[in-house]
Amino acid sequence: MSDANNLISHLIELRSRILKALLSVLVVFLCLAYFSQDLYQWLALPLLDSMPENASMIATDVASPFFAPFKLTLVLSFFIAIPYVLYQVWGFVAPGLYRNEKKLVAPLLLSSTLLFYAGMAFAYFVVFPIAFAFFNSVAPEGVTVSTDISSYLNFVLKLFFAFGVSFEIPIAIILLCWTGVTDAKSLRAKRPYVVVGAFVVGMLLTPPDIISQTLLAIPMWILFEIGVVVGSLYAGKGRRNSDEETGTEIE
Numbered sequence: 001m002s003d004a005n006n007l008i009s010h011l012i013e014l015r016s017r018i019l020k021a022l023l024s025v026l027v028v029f030l031c032l033a034y035f036s037q038d039l040y041q042w043l044a045l046p047l048l049d050s051m052p053e054n055a056s057m058i059a060t061d062v063a064s065p066f067f068a069p070f071k072l073t074l075v076l077s078f079f080i081a082i083p084y085v086l087y088q089v090w091g092f093v094a095p096g097l098y099r100n101e102k103k104l105v106a107p108l109l110l111s112s113t114l115l116f117y118a119g120m121a122f123a124y125f126v127v128f129p130i131a132f133a134f135f136n137s138v139a140p141e142g143v144t145v146s147t148d149i150s151s152y153l154n155f156v157l158k159l160f161f162a163f164g165v166s167f168e169i170p171i172a173i174i175l176l177c178w179t180g181v182t183d184a185k186s187l188r189a190k191r192p193y194v195v196v197g198a199f200v201v202g203m204l205l206t207p208p209d210i211i212s213q214t215l216l217a218i219p220m221w222i223l224f225e226i227g228v229v230v231g232s233l234y235a236g237k238g239r240r241n242s243d244e245e246t247g248t249e250i251e
Contacts, residue, residue: 017088024084029077036069040149043072046128047152050136051145058146068149075157079120083113104178112171119167119219120160127159127215134211159212162205166220173227184232187224194224 032039044057059065078085086109094102139145176182187194198220199213206212 014092017092021081021085021088024081025077028081029074032073032077032080033070036073039076040069040072040153043156044149044152046124047132047147050129050132052136055145057149057152059150060148061150064148064150068153072153072157079117082116083110086113108171108174112168115167115171116164119163119165122167122219123156123159123163127163127212128156130215131212159206163216163219166201166205166216167223169220169223170227170230173224173231177231184228187228187231191224195221198224 048057059068061067090106090109094105136145173187177184177187195217198217201220202213202215202217206216
């Protein structure tokens with residue numbers, strides 16, 4: 001009976017934290033909704049700055065001028081609310097963690113959020129201007145570049161997600177080393193495969209041009225090296241400390 005009560009209490013807490021996370025996204029969205037058109041204009045700047053004179057974006061669907069900024073605002077609201085969403089995740093899982101796990105997981109949640117934001121910023125300020133300038137420069141003569149606003153939004157959101165997730169590589173490596181799944185020496189031995197894999201991932205996650213692929217692959221490689229250096233400091237500590245705490249509790 002107590003197990004059933006515990007399960008119910010956990011489910012109630014989970015529902016409460018999910019509702020709080022969704023509410024935070026809604027609150028941010030309501031605050032940004034009025035500026036949705038301005039936000040889209042800001043998002044389109046890298047493309048507009050690289051387009052030929054007198055060229056402009058177009059809307060091929062009747063409802064695109066409304067739904068494209070609306071979709072952008074909704075996605076942006078989630079990105080902005082990520083710290084609070086992760087805080088709710090942390091509040092739910094923290095009671096079941098060992099003391100040493102809590103010391104690692106909390107900083108990792110913060111750093112993973114910052115790295116995700118850094119990946120998005122890198123895509124916007126570095127990748128977009130270079131990639132769009134390249135795309136416009138190779139347009140055949142007589143072809144007017146007029147990008148659809150919905151297609152552009154889908155394109156940049158895909159790149160935001162790709163770069164945001166790719167910048168989480170150090171976090172993944174630290175966790176693998178901390179749990180004892182691998183170590184820095186083994187990862188260094190696999191460096192040639194990692195470099196090739198980074199370019200393959202860049203090819204799959206970015207448009208079919210060498211510039212975008214390279215601009216994703218090189219940061220992934222650099223982040224891998226950073227993750228290996230930091231991960232070497234945590235090699236196997238998670239497993240050892242958990243065993244020690246378990247042994248202490250048994251005694």
